[in-house]
Amino acid sequence: MHIGTTNTALTNDILPLIKKRWSPREFDSLKEISQENLQLLFEAARWAPSSNNEQPWNFIVVTKNEPEQFNKMIGVLLEGNKQWASKASALVLTVASLRSAKNNTENFHALYDLGACVANLSLQAIELDIFTHQMGGFYHDKAKKVFQLKENYTPVSVIALGYLPENESFVTRKEEVLAKRKRKSLNEFVFKNNWGNPFFEVNDFQKN
Template sequence: MQPTEEQPTKLADTEYPIHELLQKRWSPRVFSEKPIDDDILTQLFEAARWAPSSYNEQPWRFIVARKEDQEAYSKLASVMNEFNEGWAKGAPVLVLALTKTTFDLDGRENPHAAHDLGQAIAHLTFEATRHDLYVHQMAGISPERAKNIYDLPENITPKTMFAIGHKGNPESLDEKLQQQETSPRKRKKLDNIVFDGEWKNN
């Protein structure tokens, strides 16, 4: 069965009101074959460009592959581990996210680069949600393979990958992934992550 985008959105069941884009955002593992308009895709990276960063270094870098460019797409897909490659290759766009680990100003190590990359991807993700697109981020990649494939400089570090696309049909997944795709979203309670004035062990 071909994936479709006619699937209900898994809205977050929040304890307190939050913006609808935050409530709507989630990470599906199945995408439709519908391509993403180039202008919309550019807007996503424009949103990432305007994320905050330490000393305004903007240490994020992205390698993007569209499915219609099969050579570039297969090359980037090979950076994922086997599990992620199994489902993510259905997405119309794959992205490798990297950090520049040294400051432009003086060449010192930038210890905040990964944090800043995360902020840039968050900006991109919420801009994607605004356009009814979905982003699934993946830690399961081979940084060494990426370094070799793309001949990366020493101060450029592959960190994560993500897939972008329209929602697809969960019935195209195996039974275990279907259950994950359709089950309610869960989060820890605020009391487990926010502490008033002192540390608490949970």
């Protein structure tokens, strides 16, 4: 059974950066992200944990101020993502290295590690008032070709990064989007001792 939940009594107590993060589909297209801030985002990403400390993550970054390169990235997105993502200040192709650099065996945890790395980046971004929107909706084979990925490297997502617009109509739309965000209840995915047995007694999931 899927129970859609929004806020619980504890939502207010989570880390402020986690609370503030969401995935916008609008950005202030006139604002650039400074080189210094971009570097800080990837510095945060760099400190993520990874299996065997393999750090199997790689990123290809394109910025709005190089339109030809930026449009190359827009070109690999699925139609539904193209329009809003073109308002971002930067786009990042995330790439996982699928084989261990240490012994060339399959790195089963590569995608997991890349996700942790992007989580670091996303939260550091919020600290700088930069918002991220990750996308799985892109053409993988095209991305491999366009960005000349080497064998055993797979493109995993594209991240749109930018600042939020400041106009009033955006604020209204933002409130509408935020009001619709849903999360599973803890008792749907945290189990005690065995699969399916809720760890927490959660019964405040409809709080709104």
